[in-house]
Amino acid sequence: MSENNYAILIVGVGGQGVLLASEIISETAMRVGFDVKKSEVHGMSQRGGIVSSHIKMAEKVYSPTIRYGQADILISFEKAEGLRALDWMKKEGVAIVSQTELIPAIVTSQKDLHYPENPVEKMREKANRVIAADADKIAAELGNPRLVNTILLGILSNYMPFPTELWLDVIRNRVKERFVDINIQAFNRGREVKLSAIEA
């Protein structure tokens, strides 16, 4: 990551709000003045399957997808999906992982399949800068499970050179009016979550 070049990978499970989060990041980056591209796959992959969105910003962006091992930031809406996507990340990159656990039916019904034990710890074995975010818990405290999205954006904002007011402006334009205040609260709660001094 440098001051003028960011690659962000967002992963999660269909229906979790990955695409809205990537819309907000891209829009904010465009308003800051970056060239931006983002790429994701729609269709069959959304029915409870894995969803991923690549976002690239620089003075001039070519490929809309990130090269393996080149993501500066990995945001995962589900903890095992963070582990699965880890190899997309640079060694010194930052991973923001929601502690959400979604075990698919196939793992429940087939004895030979297993959901990994403590995926965040497994990520930390390989990467130095992993934030385990209790986004579900914070969202529940704020009274709406759908706020996970905005909380993760708040955490991300600590690692991006965008003015907070701009983030909030884009969020205001993207959510329904009656949800604006609670989303701003969620964003600010996210901003309080950071890497510990050692990890940073």
Place this chain on the structure above:
Amino acid sequence: MKELLSGNEAVARGAFEADVKLASAYPGTPSTEIMETIGDKFPSLYAQWSPNEKVAYEVGVGASVGGGRALVTMKHVGLNVAADPYMTHAYTGVNGGFLIVSADDPEMHSSQNEQDNRFFAKFANIPMLEPADSQESKDMVVMGYEISEIFDTPVLFRMTTRISHSKGIVELQEPTEGTNKKYVKDSSKYVMIPSHARARHIVVEERIQKLQNFSEETLLNFVEDNGSKIGIITSGVSYQYAKEVEPNFDYMKLGFTFPLPIKKIEEFVKNHDVVLVVEELEPFIEDQIKVAGIKVEGKKYFGKQGELSPYRVAEGFHKAGIIDAVKIAEIGVEKDMFPRPPVLCPGCPHRGAFMALKKAGIAVAGDIGCYTLGVMEPLNAMDTCVCMGASIGNAIGMEKVQASDKGTVAVIGDSTFFHSGITGILDAVYNNSNVTVMILDNSITAMTGGQQHPSTGKTLMGKDTVKVDIANLVRALGVKRVINVDAYDYDQVLSVIKEEVATKEPSVILTTRPCVLMPARIMDEPFTVDLELCTACSACFKISCPAISASDETNKHDRPKAIIDATICTGCTLCAQVCPPEAIMLKSQFVEA
């Protein structure tokens, strides 16, 4: 003004700027959002969903003959369906400009094959444009209409998933005043009887020569001279990947990819020590260059299967010896990860049908839609799936050769039935088939994100219209046995399937529950598991519902008991129906001990 647009949104914007008069399509990933954007943002442009791509294409041809600019959009396999009008359209040419968007799906993110539709340009002698990002997607649409009208030809506009579904910054223009051509009757041009068509074939050959010259001159095919002795010839998203890996090679970036600018390419090759062609899927560009006697390489370094990526292009460059070793990811891949395949949604009405079909052990000829997920474990209740509407023909054939002693059922969705199922039913009736067809009517085109179709009562532009009655339609085709079943009534679905399969005449079973997501989200009271009663028998796990998972509690054999996520359970009741100890009940009826 600048906006962040997907390739699909940019095509819609381009159609608006080019003053297109009519757009028609059948939904298909990754093309669908072009029409949705037109419907949402550009209501002045008439847009419609047709029952299939062939009809959509023919509607477009009519508009073009009538003088209006026309846009038809489809996924790659949709052009197979529309290939009949497409091939002869090259002969008739156009009046108002005509663009065919073919959105190909390398990697098959949501498709049954990854055919390379660039060959359709060469096959039909129709010129082709290939945008490499959202800005080009918009600009090339506007240019495409000019090319179409100047050369009197339909134009193939070939996109891929990564162009259609990637967003980039697009500089918008004001809409232009279209050409507004007048309709002129000209039967020698538009009535393709053999004598007319023979004359028109000569026109096609002359036109392709003119287009060849245009290809040499147009700025859509340009060279980036960076002073390198290594040259890359590329198009579409492959250009972006290659530039990302090595921006300082020389590039010949092709936007007008049929006919190819062979002279320009020859010149480029002459001026470089090594020239590689970087293209996804088939060696479409490479082979034509080689046929012209020009020495290039490409496919052997990059492969024909799946999507390219910056990583794959870097690997190819390394194999070709033009870059140093590729730095692989520093963090190794996590091995032994569980799969997370797409699944039927909680409350999906298709689930009941596949539970019953699996139980009955019947051969199931499948079709294309969300319900194709019935093939996945643990439901595993589908035997064939080839293309739109194939289920009925497949089932008729399987039944004629008695493939399964338990009988054969065709399973097809409502939108797919309108697309290509009607003629299949006609075949079953006409040829005395005993086949049973289940039409899983969820009253929406669900897989592609919830589009209207002939029995939803709404048009793409949101106007009220007739609702075609599927039961009456199949009766009119000659089917005497048409039975409605409730997709949430497992016992009823199972007994009706058994009865109809045993009957010696064609029959149609119509399931009647709407999609739980679209057009409105359906959430009835959720169910819960009484862990005191749950025996951990795993019957509910086998219906593959995302709302049901293993709880922390186990039985004495250490098998997990079930738990239901009340936030996503829609209250469809199916799990409760198959629970032997009746441990699953409505949340309100559950009394904690």
